[in-house]
Amino acid sequence: QVHLVQSGAEVKKPGASVKVSCKASGYTFTGYYLHWVRQAPGQGPEWMGWINPNSGGTNYAQKFQGRVTMSTDTSISTAYMELRRLRSDDTAVYYCGRHSGPAAALDYWGQGTLVTVSS
Amino acid sequence: SYELTQPPSVSVSPGQTASITCSGDKLGDKYACWYQQKAGQSPVLVIYEDTRRPSGIPERFSGSKSGNTATLTIRGTQTMDEADYYCQAWDSSTAEGVFGTGTKVTVL
Numbered sequence: 496q497v498h499l500v501q502s503g504a505e506v507k508k509p510g511a512s513v514k515v516s517c518k519a520s521g522y523t524f525t526g527y528y529l530h531w532v533r534q535a536p537g538q539g540p541e542w543m544g545w546i547n548p549n550s551g552g553t554n555y556a557q558k559f560q561g562r563v564t565m566s567t568d569t570s571i572s573t574a575y576m577e578l579r580r581l582r583s584d585d586t587a588v589y590y591c592g593r594h595s596g597p598a599a600a601l602d603y604w605g606q607g608t609l610v611t612v613s614s
Numbered sequence: 615s616y617e618l619t620q621p622p623s624v625s626v627s628p629g630q631t632a633s634i635t636c637s638g639d640k641l642g643d644k645y646a647c648w649y650q651q652k653a654g655q656s657p658v659l660v661i662y663e664d665t666r667r668p669s670g671i672p673e674r675f676s677g678s679k680s681g682n683t684a685t686l687t688i689r690g691t692q693t694m695d696e697a698d699y700y701c702q703a704w705d706s707s708t709a710e711g712v713f714g715t716g717t718k719v720t721v722l
Contacts, residue, residue, distance in 0.1 A: 530711065539700055540649075540657065542711035554709045557615070590656060598645030599704040599711050600662035607656055 497521040499591050499605035506611045507581050514577040515608045517591035524572035525549040528594035530601055531565060531576045533587040541587075545594060546574060581612045616705045618714035625720045632688040634717045636701030639682065644703045646684035648677060652697045660699075661686060688719070696721045 502516040517529065531543040544555035546565040553565050564577045574591055589608045592601030618638040626632040636646060646664050649657035659668050661677035664684060674689045688695055701714035 532711075532713075539698075539716040540651075540702075540713045542702075542713060545709075545711075556710055557708075592657075596645075596663060597704075598647055598663055600645075600647040600659055600702070601649075601657070602659050602662070602668060604656040604658075 497593065497603045499593065499603055501589075501591060501605040501608045504609040504611070506613065509582055509612055509614055511581050511612075512577060512579040513581060513610050514575055515589050515591075515610070517574045517576075517605050519572045519574070519593070522593075524567075525569055528599075529565075529567070529574045530592045530594055530599065531563075532590045532592055532601070534590070534607075535584070535587040538587075540590075543576070543589075545599070548574065578610075581610075583612050586610065586612045616703075616708075616710070616712045618701055618703060618712055620699075620701060620714040620717045622715070623718045623720065625722060626688075626691045628693060628721055629690055632691050632695070632719055632721075634686045634699050634701075634719070636684045636686070636714045637682055638703060638712075638714075641682040641684060641703060642679065644706070646677070646679060647702050648675075648684075648686045649700045649702065650695075650697045651700065657700065691719075691721055693721050695719060 498520045500518045525548045530545040546553045548567040567574045591605040593603040595602040648661040651657040664679045665677045
């Protein structure tokens with residue numbers, strides 16, 4: 496069965512960078528886009544962008560352009576999301592999700608990674 | 615930027631029907647999907663492509679769309695359905711995903 500397993504919680508200082516990983520199993524990694532979504536405490540989900548593991552192509556939400564990089568290592572079926580120049584309002588749970596179908600419905604999600612930005 | 619609007623909260627008695635709306639400009643031209651999120655858990659897809667239900671999702675969950683409003687209906691609501699629900703659509707003009715504002719469903 497499909498599993499997306501993310502890396503553990505991180506605590507970072509303002510201005511630092513964080514890199515979250517998402518290891519996929521149970522399906523052909525290069526066959527599905529992966530999206531990254533974050534959710535600040537008490538807030539709804541916020542879409543960050545996607546990556547096509549087959550081509551490496553990406554599309555980032557305008558809000559994160561210049562600060563985020565999504566990448567993959569197909570040899571180990573793992574996707575990464577790096578967010579730079581962290582601010583306190585980047586404190587959130589970050590999720591990866593597998594894209595299914597024409598409407599980018601995310602049919603499988605990782606367990607989430609809490610990133611806390613605090614001085 | 616594209617926005618999807620949902621009512622903040624819906625209350626329903628056990629066994630009754632809960633309906634959650636999601637409205638957005640030109641949503642009629644896009645597919646909508648719905649997620650259920652319980653406290654401390656990852657979202658779970660319950661409806662995709664407006665009306666389709668993933669395997670394993672109970673039949674009491676259904677989706678529909680009329681004009682620019684999508685609706686998630688839960689028939690015979692159970693206490694286990696108490697959760698936050700989010701709609702989501704794909705803005706093909708920007709290739710970006712957009713989530714709705716979210717609806718807290720309370721079963722009491």
